[in-house]
Amino acid sequence: MFQPMNAEEITFMQAFKSAEVEVPAGQVLLWEGQPSPWLFTVLRGQGLRSKMLPDGDRQVVNFVFPGDFLGLQSGVMGEMKHSVEATTDMTLCRFARADLWRVFRDQPARAFDLTYLAATEEHFLGEALLTLGQRDATSRLAWALLRLWRRAVATGMQGPRGVPLPWRQRDLADALGLSLVHTNKTLARLRILGAAHWSGGYLAVPDPAVLAELAQEEDGAATPRPLF
Amino acid sequence: MFQPMNAEEITFMQAFKSAEVEVPAGQVLLWEGQPSPWLFTVLRGQGLRSKMLPDGDRQVVNFVFPGDFLGLQSGVMGEMKHSVEATTDMTLCRFARADLWRVFRDQPARAFDLTYLAATEEHFLGEALLTLGQRDATSRLAWALLRLWRRAVATGMQGPRGVPLPWRQRDLADALGLSLVHTNKTLARLRILGAAHWSGGYLAVPDPAVLAELAQEEDGAATPRPLF
DNA sequence: CGTTCATTTGACACGTGTCAATCCCAGTGG
DNA sequence: CCACTGGGATTGACACGTGTCAAATGAACG
Numbered sequence: 001m002f003q004p005m006n007a008e009e010i011t012f013m014q015a016f017k018s019a020e021v022e023v024p025a026g027q028v029l030l031w032e033g034q035p036s037p038w039l040f041t042v043l044r045g046q047g048l049r050s051k052m053l054p055d056g057d058r059q060v061v062n063f064v065f066p067g068d069f070l071g072l073q074s075g076v077m078g079e080m081k082h083s084v085e086a087t088t089d090m091t092l093c094r095f096a097r098a099d100l101w102r103v104f105r106d107q108p109a110r111a112f113d114l115t116y117l118a119a120t121e122e123h124f125l126g127e128a129l130l131t132l133g134q135r136d137a138t139s140r141l142a143w144a145l146l147r148l149w150r151r152a153v154a155t156g157m158q159g160p161r162g163v164p165l166p167w168r169q170r171d172l173a174d175a176l177g178l179s180l181v182h183t184n185k186t187l188a189r190l191r192i193l194g195a196a197h198w199s200g201g202y203l204a205v206p207d208p209a210v211l212a213e214l215a216q217e218e219d220g221a222a223t224p225r226p227l228f
Numbered sequence: 229m230f231q232p233m234n235a236e237e238i239t240f241m242q243a244f245k246s247a248e249v250e251v252p253a254g255q256v257l258l259w260e261g262q263p264s265p266w267l268f269t270v271l272r273g274q275g276l277r278s279k280m281l282p283d284g285d286r287q288v289v290n291f292v293f294p295g296d297f298l299g300l301q302s303g304v305m306g307e308m309k310h311s312v313e314a315t316t317d318m319t320l321c322r323f324a325r326a327d328l329w330r331v332f333r334d335q336p337a338r339a340f341d342l343t344y345l346a347a348t349e350e351h352f353l354g355e356a357l358l359t360l361g362q363r364d365a366t367s368r369l370a371w372a373l374l375r376l377w378r379r380a381v382a383t384g385m386q387g388p389r390g391v392p393l394p395w396r397q398r399d400l401a402d403a404l405g406l407s408l409v410h411t412n413k414t415l416a417r418l419r420i421l422g423a424a425h426w427s428g429g430y431l432a433v434p435d436p437a438v439l440a441e442l443a444q445e446e447d448g449a450a451t452p453r454p455l456f
Numbered sequence: 457c458g459t460t461c462a463t464t465t466g467a468c469a470c471g472t473g474t475c476a477a478t479c480c481c482a483g484t485g486g
Numbered sequence: 487c488c489a490c491t492g493g494g495a496t497t498g499a500c501a502c503g504t505g506t507c508a509a510a511t512g513a514a515c516g
Contacts, residue, residue: 051354051355051358053358053362053363053444054444054445055444057362058362059354059357059358059361059362061354061357061358072343072347073347073350073351076340076343076344076347077344077347077348077351081350081351081354081355082354101340104336104337104339104340104343105336108332108333108336108339109332111332111336111339111340111343112304112329112332112339114343115300115304115332115339115342115343115346116304116305118343118346118347118349118350119300119301119304119305119346120305121346121350122301122309122346122349122350122353123301123305123309125350125353125354125356125357126279126287126289126309126310126353127279127309128353128357129287129289129353129356129357129360130279130281130287130289132357132360132361132405133287133360133402133403133404133405134281134285134286134287134405135281136471136472137471137472168493168494168495169494169495170494174361175361176361177360177361177362178472178473179472179473179474180494180495181472181473181474181475181496181497182471182472182473184495184496184497185472185496185497187495188496188497199495216281216282216283217282364503364504365503365504396461396462396463397462397463398462406504406505407504407505407506408462408463409464409465409504409505409506409507410503410504410505412463412464412465413464413465416464416465427463
């Protein structure tokens with residue numbers, strides 16, 4: 001996901017039987033519409049979540065970073081509502097769905113964390129919806145790149161060439177509801193503006209404030225008025 | 229929300245101190261960006277959830293039906309990430325946020341339900357994102373009306389004139405990322421097609437299958453392949 | 457019978473999608 | 487060492503869906 005989250009999730013289930021697994025780039029971890037006996041936490045690598053339309057159109061729902069929790073939907077709803085695939089090689093912490101109930105029974109604080117995670121994801125999707133519904137192509141790209149950049153920086157991925165962004169322009173396009181061609185041209189515009197340089201799998205953001213400006217970042221909310 | 233959900237949420241916190249409150253149409257229950265000491269369950273009436281952009285653009289995130297749970301984000305994240313307002317007069321079951329933790333500590337099954345709720349909401353938002361990102365205006369409207377219709381029917385709201393749909397065309401437009409004018413013209417097209425008749429606050433759907441066709445409903449998921 | 461708000465309609469502009477070609481680059485094999 | 491290949495990125499020309507502007511209609515209300 002774009003948002004950073006409290007890293008305790010990475011380890012919170014170490015009390016349960018779990019295993020480290022390695023998956024190669026391109027591997028699908030969870031299939032839309034399928035139940036899964038496994039839940040995962042991401043230890044290393046990046047991926048993406050996506051949904052398909054019967055006509056083949058794809059919607060990228062989110063991008064996956066280290067620290068993310070995968071499979072909660074399957075865990076509580078019985079099946080995944082989107083697919084998750086590895087974009088780079090990944091290292092995952094895998095554990096059994098059957099153990100999930102034990103967490104709720106024995107570790108209320110951890111259960112609360114899970115709900116927090118789900119609420120965070122809900123919050124992100126609301127932001128994404130706002131972006132696809134109300135912003136033009138330039139703002140959408142600025143919004144997405146800003147969040148990817150922040151998330152990568154928060155994860156400690158920043159290097160001399162910027163932060164790693166291993167996805168394709170097609171992936172960004174499918175995430176933002178734009179065509180590949182228009183995404184490409186808009187990225188070129190952002191490059192000329194000096195707002196963001198993405199090439200060779202790395203994203204450089206000279207000044208996050210420039211991106212934030214283009215993204216029409218909210219400054220909190222509407223004017224608060226007294227509650228009833 | 230569009231999806232129906234297990235109605236036990238309506239009553240699941242009756243063990244805690246709560247109060248029935250009435251709110252008039254137009255009232256804002258929860259403000260985006262604000263913490264709230266209250267959580268709510270909807271007993272009667274309809275409303276909507278929305279987010280604002282600093283320039284005044286609005287995104288309707290979801291529509292609220294009886295049975296919905298309001299304020300979970302504020303409950304676990306400290307503040308609301310969207311506003312909730314009453315479209316019709318509503319009756320709510322109100323209880324204190326401070327009691328939320330007791331649920332996690334003392335009633336793991338209810339805590340699990342809360343996580344289920346959050347996951348359901350996440351699922352819905354993913355669907356909405358898919359709709360805004362990949363479908364054209366006709367499909368978007370068909371998708372939205374079909375879900376509103378199903379939800380209303382599941383809630384037992386069906387009457388001789390169809391199901392109540394108290395929102396404005398502007399609300400639908402803001403939910404689907406369309407302009408008011410284009411929404412109006414597309415609704416007229418759906419009417420001519422005999423797919424959906426919405427007027428006078430009521431929605432009639434002669435044949436849900438027609439709407440489903442227009443909405444490009446998924447038939448499950450992509451072809452499943454073996455997991456690793 | 458004015459006022460106000462929602463709906464409806466037509467004309468037109470523009471952002472974005474589509475099509476198609478080219479460029480770039482990393483592999484790969486002769 | 488160099489064609490050949492395939493996938494991604496880039497570019498230009500053009501079509502079309504949707505947004506915007508503006509005006510008219512209709513319903514609710516005092």
